[in-house]
Amino acid sequence: MSSSDFTSGVIEMGHGSGGRSSARLIEQLFLRHFDNELLQAGNDFARFEVPAGRMVISTDSHVITPLFFPGGDIGSLSVHGTINDVAMSGAKPLYLSAGFILEEGFLLADLERIVISMAKASRDAGVPVVTGDTKVVERGKGDGVFINTTGIGIVPEGIDIAGDRARAGDAVILSGHIGDHGVAILSSREGLTFNTTIASDSAPLHTLIAGMVALCPEIRCLRDPTRGGLATTLNELARQSGVGISIDESAIPIRTEVKGACELLGLDPLYIANEGKLVAIVPADAAENIVAVMRRHPLGGDAAIIGNVVTDAHQIVVMETAFGGQRVVDWLAGEQLPRIC
Amino acid sequence: MKYVDEFRDGLTARLIAEQIRQEASGQREYRLMEFCGGHTHAIFRFGIHDLMPENLKFIHGPGCPVCVLPAGRIESMIRLVEQENLILCTYADLMRVPAGRSTHKGDSLQKARARGADIRMIYSATDALNIAQANPERQVIFFAIGFETTTPPTAAILKIAKAMELKNFSVYCNHVKTPPAMAHILASGEARIDGILGPSHVSTIIGSEAYAECCHTYHTPLVIAGFEPLDVLASTLMLVRQINEGRAEVENQYTRAVSKHGNEKACALITETLEQRALFEWRGLGELPDSAMQIRPEYAGFDAEKRFSIDHITADDIKGCICPAVLRGVSKPDACKLFGTACTPEDPKGACMVSSEGACAAYYSFGRFR
Amino acid sequence: MCLAVPALVVALTDDTATVDLDGIRKDVSTILLDEVQVGDYVLVHVGYALERINAAEAEKTLQLFAELRALDASE
Numbered sequence A: 001m002s003s004s005d006f007t008s009g010v011i012e013m014g015h016g017s018g019g020r021s022s023a024r025l026i027e028q029l030f031l032r033h034f035d036n037e038l039l040q041a042g043n044d045f046a047r048f049e050v051p052a053g054r055m056v057i058s059t060d061s062h063v064i065t066p067l068f069f070p071g072g073d074i075g076s077l078s079v080h081g082t083i084n085d086v087a088m089s090g091a092k093p094l095y096l097s098a099g100f101i102l103e104e105g106f107l108l109a110d111l112e113r114i115v116i117s118m119a120k121a122s123r124d125a126g127v128p129v130v131t132g133d134t135k136v137v138e139r140g141k142g143d144g145v146f147i148n149t150t151g152i153g154i155v156p157e158g159i160d161i162a163g164d165r166a167r168a169g170d171a172v173i174l175s176g177h178i179g180d181h182g183v184a185i186l187s188s189r190e191g192l193t194f195n196t197t198i199a200s201d202s203a204p205l206h207t208l209i210a211g212m213v214a215l216c217p218e219i220r221c222l223r224d225p226t227r228g229g230l231a232t233t234l235n236e237l238a239r240q241s242g243v244g245i246s247i248d249e250s251a252i253p254i255r256t257e258v259k260g261a262c263e264l265l266g267l268d269p270l271y272i273a274n275e276g277k278l279v280a281i282v283p284a285d286a287a288e289n290i291v292a293v294m295r296r297h298p299l300g301g302d303a304a305i306i307g308n309v310v311t312d313a314h315q316i317v318v319m320e321t322a323f324g325g326q327r328v329v330d331w332l333a334g335e336q337l338p339r340i341c
Numbered sequence B: 001m002k003y004v005d006e007f008r009d010g011l012t013a014r015l016i017a018e019q020i021r022q023e024a025s026g027q028r029e030y031r032l033m034e035f036c037g038g039h040t041h042a043i044f045r046f047g048i049h050d051l052m053p054e055n056l057k058f059i060h061g062p063g064c065p066v067c068v069l070p071a072g073r074i075e076s077m078i079r080l081v082e083q084e085n086l087i088l089c090t091y092a093d094l095m096r097v098p099a100g101r102s103t104h105k106g107d108s109l110q111k112a113r114a115r116g117a118d119i120r121m122i123y124s125a126t127d128a129l130n131i132a133q134a135n136p137e138r139q140v141i142f143f144a145i146g147f148e149t150t151t152p153p154t155a156a157i158l159k160i161a162k163a164m165e166l167k168n169f170s171v172y173c174n175h176v177k178t179p180p181a182m183a184h185i186l187a188s189g190e191a192r193i194d195g196i197l198g199p200s201h202v203s204t205i206i207g208s209e210a211y212a213e214c215c216h217t218y219h220t221p222l223v224i225a226g227f228e229p230l231d232v233l234a235s236t237l238m239l240v241r242q243i244n245e246g247r248a249e250v251e252n253q254y255t256r257a258v259s260k261h262g263n264e265k266a267c268a269l270i271t272e273t274l275e276q277r278a279l280f281e282w283r284g285l286g287e288l289p290d291s292a293m294q295i296r297p298e299y300a301g302f303d304a305e306k307r308f309s310i311d312h313i314t315a316d317d318i319k320g321c322i323c324p325a326v327l328r329g330v331s332k333p334d335a336c337k338l339f340g341t342a343c344t345p346e347d348p349k350g351a352c353m354v355s356s357e358g359a360c361a362a363y364y365s366f367g368r369f370r
Numbered sequence C: 001m002c003l004a005v006p007a008l009v010v011a012l013t014d015d016t017a018t019v020d021l022d023g024i025r026k027d028v029s030t031i032l033l034d035e036v037q038v039g040d041y042v043l044v045h046v047g048y049a050l051e052r053i054n055a056a057e058a059e060k061t062l063q064l065f066a067e068l069r070a071l072d073a074s075e
Helices: A020-034 A074-087 A108-125 A180-188 A206-215 A229-241 A256-265 A284-295 B010-023 B037-045 B071-084 B109-114 B125-134 B151-164 B178-188 B200-206 B208-217 B229-244 B264-273 B297-302 B323-327 B359-367 C055-074
Strands: A054-062 A092-103 A129-137 A145-155 A171-174 A221-223 A244-248 A279-282 A304-310 A317-320 A326-328 B030-036 B056-063 B087-091 B119-122 B140-146 B169-175 B195-198 B222-224 B250-252 B274-276 B279-282 B286-289 B293-295 C005-013 C016-021 C024-029 C041-045 C048-052
Touching: A020 A108, A020 A129, A054 A074, A074 A092, A074 A108, A074 A145, A074 A206, A092 A108, A092 A206, A108 A129, A108 A145, A171 A284, A180 A256, A206 A284, A221 A229, A229 A244, A229 A279, A229 A317, A256 C005, A256 C016, A256 C024, A279 A284, A284 A304, A326 B359, B010 B229, B010 C055, B030 B037, B030 B178, B030 B229, B037 B056, B037 B200, B037 B229, B037 B359, B056 B178, B056 B323, B071 B087, B071 B109, B071 B140, B071 B169, B087 B125, B109 B119, B119 B125, B125 B140, B125 B151, B125 B169, B140 B151, B151 B169, B151 B264, B151 B274, B151 B297, B151 C048, B169 B293, B169 B297, B178 B200, B178 B208, B178 B286, B195 B200, B195 B229, B200 B208, B200 B264, B200 C041, B200 C048, B208 B222, B208 B250, B222 B229, B229 C055, B264 B274, B293 B297, B323 B359, C005 C024, C016 C041, C024 C041, C024 C048
Parallel strands: A092 A129, A244 A317, B030 B056, B030 B195, B087 B119, B087 B140, B140 B169, B195 B222, B222 B250
Antiparallel strands: A054 A145, A092 A145, A171 A279, A171 A304, A221 A279, A244 A304, A317 A326, B274 B293, B279 B286, C005 C016, C005 C041, C016 C024, C041 C048
């Protein structure tokens, strides 16, 4: 089989048609880099044994622009994002699928870069991509590439982690600095042009979570504050559980550069996306120990208790400000945009 | 952050607030208008109103250029962009503002973009110039809005555009002036204002002297307040003192950035490229004379209102929306029938709910459960 | 209205200054100011430097706050 031109070639309609060039692309790119037994079997499915117990499945589609940004790319993001969604149930992630929608004209060199990045992320996390799909759409009908990843995992016995389990008195833990991913993305976007050393925090959190759950199976809720940021996640949990949440601004870890970028653009860091952080709601008496365990993990070094759950019929999130007052941390309305006034 | 963090110290805030409580004791009410939307935002974000005594009220002013822009002006641009297939460059603040009467119910620049109009969000006026240079075969319009803080950048790019002899670039000028709006509000007496917290960054451009006439004519004290919460508190104390002493002067609390005559170079750039309009409609305030800017004849080649035939659209506010009364300081957001029900930040009916500086948005996000 | 933030000037070229806001670097236009120097703090609004921060005046304002705190501490 002749070789695809990964140096200067582009995606053509033929790559999605199922014929020779499709097969070539799959073999020389996807099979080559994702490389595991299940995938190499060459079927349209992956077949495997599962241990008895409860399974979880989660899916995420990735349409991010720009495709490449400091600290990651759409590929590694799609792997980490779905591993995290599965892991937020307390489950051990087992396998991933990856579906690609490619735009005609997309550079094969960029695709290769993305796939290599995904494969590395998948290998490093120990969660293989075992099945996938590729489609091509006409030029103008796709933003370069869209990726869907779906993941499955097994939930250990005795674990019941879900958004509606928070109770008054529980502690709220945050695993580290907020706003890194969003600021890294903004700095790479056309038109905003500021320079920063901030990189995306995109990372798989399943081993961090495994340690937390092993220590305290009674963890109530886990969620990663992605789009809409910490504020959105806390509001979601408050609503699902029918409680209020009170947080302390001075306890929230945030890098000075992220603060600076937010001041410059008039953005609120509470609403900025994170891709390697989690919020945990836990029984109050276990909180300190859980934070200690998290701090021993490379992705939880700055973990902190940032607040607690309260009884509140309005289900609002309130923040004690560093200034000494109180403010409501409301749901996000529309997209947060840089402002002049 | 230097020059920011030091002005956000909680202990100092409580001490200043305590002083305000002591000096504002007694029977009288202190009704203070913070003219600038940025101050409204700061007051809510930092909970400054919670630190004030019962008899001291903040009245929210019209200093939000998005809020006072008549919806019809946005509608005009939407129609123009769709007819002429040009590129419209706008600050992000305008994207979600409800436009006026329209074939598309509850239209906005954002919705028009979703329909295919080439509307681009920019952070700086210079971006609009860059877009024009990068797209020589398309006409590019810069939707210029803002009080005097934001006017100098527009003036600067007009000058540059002329020097470059750009053929495909024009400006739709909606810049407005602060002192005339202040005078109008004080003249009407509706809001019964005892003192004004003057805008921070408008003042860096126009200088503290610019408010003297207003202050004396209406015998109302004005303190130019810095942008941070300690600045707002310190300025509030200064106003309380002026009121107690029966004074009506312009005082400057923001001395680190505001001088008597302001930024004269910026003002000269404005005078070189722009001139006063005889009349301009302000949402909520009606038509005010000598209150807004238009492009000078020497720069007519870059005036979108001369290059294009732009429909003049008078748009009515949505029934029930009381943004005009809120802007004049006469009503509070929660007095509006639509507040929090039909009108929310997700689905705004008026500009005061869209703009992060708008009083309604501040009330909703920070204060609706109080 | 008018969000403007103080940032440190770290480099100058023609009509542009590179400013630093706690590690964030941005290029802004200095066309509205004369005699900007490296080491100045300027107010940045929509990509333009509007005015230099007067360090002496800033110090005076902060001094007032410090005196207030000192008074409180001594009571």
